[in-house]
Amino acid sequence: MSSTSQPLAQTKSAVLHRDLHRQTLEIVEAQGSYFTLSNGRRILDASGGAAVSCIGHGNLQVQKAIADQVVQVDYTVSLFFTNKPAEQLCRMMIDSTAGSMARVFIANSGSEATDAAAKLARQYFLELDPPQPQRIRFIARNGSYHGNTLGALSISGHKARRAIYEPMLLPNISHVSACNAYRGLAPDETDESYVERLADELDNEFQRVGPDTVCAFVAEPIVGAALGCVPASLGYLKAMRKICDKYGALLMLDEVMCGMGRTGTTHAWQQEDVVPDIQTVGKTLGGGYLPIAGVLASNKVIDVLDKGTGQFVHGQTYQAHPTVCAAALEVQRIIAADDLLANVKLMGEYLERALRNKLGDHPHVGNIRGRGLFWGLEFVYDRQAKEPFPVTLGLALAIHDEALAHEPGIMIYPGTGSADGLQGDHVILAPAYNVTKVEIDMIVQALGNAIDSALTRLVTAGKTAT
Incomplete structure (x- = not known):
């Protein structure tokens, strides 16, 4: 043998x-x-x-969708061409937000989506009128995980996963406490006072680093791998939204693990009716059939780019890959149909x-x-x-x-x-x-x-x- x-x-x-x-x-x-x-x-x-x-x-339906797409159009270069599965998938994703979001960037993994989202946040402030080029910082949370590229790991707050790469990680990221009632709620606190304390902590962090230097606050509505399915306390997302609005920063929600139906609604933020400015999704978008993730940008963000350069200064070889999008589109159709x-x-x-x-x-x-x-x-x-x-x-x-x-x-x-x-x-x-x-x-x-x-x-x- x-x-x-x-x-x-x-x-x-x-x-x-x-x-x-x-x-x-x-x-x-x-x-x-x-x-x-x-x-x-x-x-x-x-x-x-x-x-x-x-x-x-x-699933035979997804397998057929993949096979049919490979025969029809296997790959397109997104710099010059679009393709039907990508257009249909992104339209379906935008429609699932009831018009709260405007455009979708299709990436290959949650880590890449986080990097793309961070770039989009930075570009938003460069294209504002007047521009705010001093905004280069991000605030995230301890006990968070946003991906394994050096950029995404820099935003992440998981000590063990960051440890050996600390000297290589970006210096313009800071972290505040996680919203973890099991570990963070004091014996004499109510949920409401706990959320208020976390909001004060975020407010103080904005003040510490300079409120006009922050691009976005980044959080998972339900923390996945890093903490093991810890949901935000009721009112937390609204409180964080309020602090971001106070200082003109964006709210970026990471739903790579908890999004696209995993928690019972298409988007986890819909359960608290807090619309992010930028959102990342992944895993259940394609159900594992092919690698895919996405960045959803709000009308607020897209309007600024549309009035500015009209471009997103970012791209990847396999973004919006037609075969991958066909697989994800069929997965999402099955979720809806069934x-x-x-x-x-x-x-x-x-x-x-x-x-x-x-x-x-x-x-x-x-x-x-x-x-x-x-x-x-x-x-x-x-x-x-x-x-x-x-x-x-x-x-x-x-x-x-x-x-x-x-x-x-x-x-x-x-x-x-x-x-x-x-x-x-x-x-x-x-x-x-x-x-x-x-x-x-x-x-x-x-x-x-x-x-x-x-x-x-x-x-x-x-x-x-x-």
């Missing part, structure tokens, strides 16, 4: 995986809510990968109840939070003190491994840093929008078993804190 025909398990990988010392499992088939590993095991995808697969895997957002709301409520009934009193489940089909669980060593497990323990990853290893196997999304940016384990559940009650019951039961198995294994290994 030649080296090229050997099973992957018997050959040395040429892929630069994220962890060179960890065995990476091979998926050989994906259908519906399940994928099949090379060893024959079927795994229920309870997290949509990284909250990506919103209509499940292997009324899947109604199922997101219904099954989201069912998932919340199931999680709280099963794990609400678990001694090491500190917090269960989320919205729609986007739920996170944060783990603590001591519930009363909210003390996290040592980061060296690797609890979230251990729970993930146990969830995969046992029957029925499920895929969940593990994360760390939810307590202080370094410590704090959490896992995310983000099943497909067409998930069923039977599948949710299976997910919750399997997750509970995985949590207990991981804790037992780590205790037996003598690794837990005493």
Whole structure:
């Protein structure tokens, strides 16, 4: 047998995986809510990968849309040409905002979308009449994650992901506290006073750096990977909008992980009726069928560019790729035709109840939070003190491994840093929008078993804190 025909398990990988010392499992088939590993095991995808697969895997309609588009027009250079799928997709996205947004830039990933959004914010102030070239700063939040390019990572506030790149990151970014009621709400505070305190903190940060130097405040309405599905407190987005308006800065909302239906409405900001000036979307835009993300620009921003140069000084080789847009367009059509957002709301409520009934009193489940089909669980060593497990323990990853290893196997999304940016384990559940009650019951039961198995294994290994 030649080296090229050997099973992957018997050959040395040429892929630069994220962890060179960890065995990476091979998926050989994906259908519906399940994928099949090379060893024959079927795994229920309870997290949509990284909250990506919103209509499940292997959808024949999306496959046909991709195939048909490749035959018709496979690629166009966006500097000179447009294409029908891109035009239709962007129109659908703008219509989903009821006219609040005006134009869409189609990128290839959430990280690239963040970079494009930051550039757009800067250009907006250069084209104002009169221009404000001194605006070069951005304010974001601790415990945030906006992408892995150096620009997007600079805006991000996740300590562990920034750590080794700190000397290379942009100096014109500052961070304020996250809106995380579980960790940030004081014992004597109401939600209203908590939001007021965070608004004062943002106001003070504008004053500290110079209010006329800030392009935008950047926030995730529901923080995904970095904190594990932490929703903003009621009134928070409105308070942040007010501070931005006070100082003439833009409000930029990152919905790459929580947007395009994941929380029960097409856009998460629609649940608090706070329209951003610039918005990023990603993952569930294309449902994982092909790489795609987007930047939505408001009428306010586009009007300034239209009266100015009429250009966006930014571009990418594969922006608005026709085949990619055709795939995303079909995904969004399926969500609308099958009324899947109604199922997101219904099954989201069912998932919340199931999680709280099963794990609400678990001694090491500190917090269960989320919205729609986007739920996170944060783990603590001591519930009363909210003390996290040592980061060296690797609890979230251990729970993930146990969830995969046992029957029925499920895929969940593990994360760390939810307590202080370094410590704090959490896992995310983000099943497909067409998930069923039977599948949710299976997910919750399997997750509970995985949590207990991981804790037992780590205790037996003598690794837990005493």
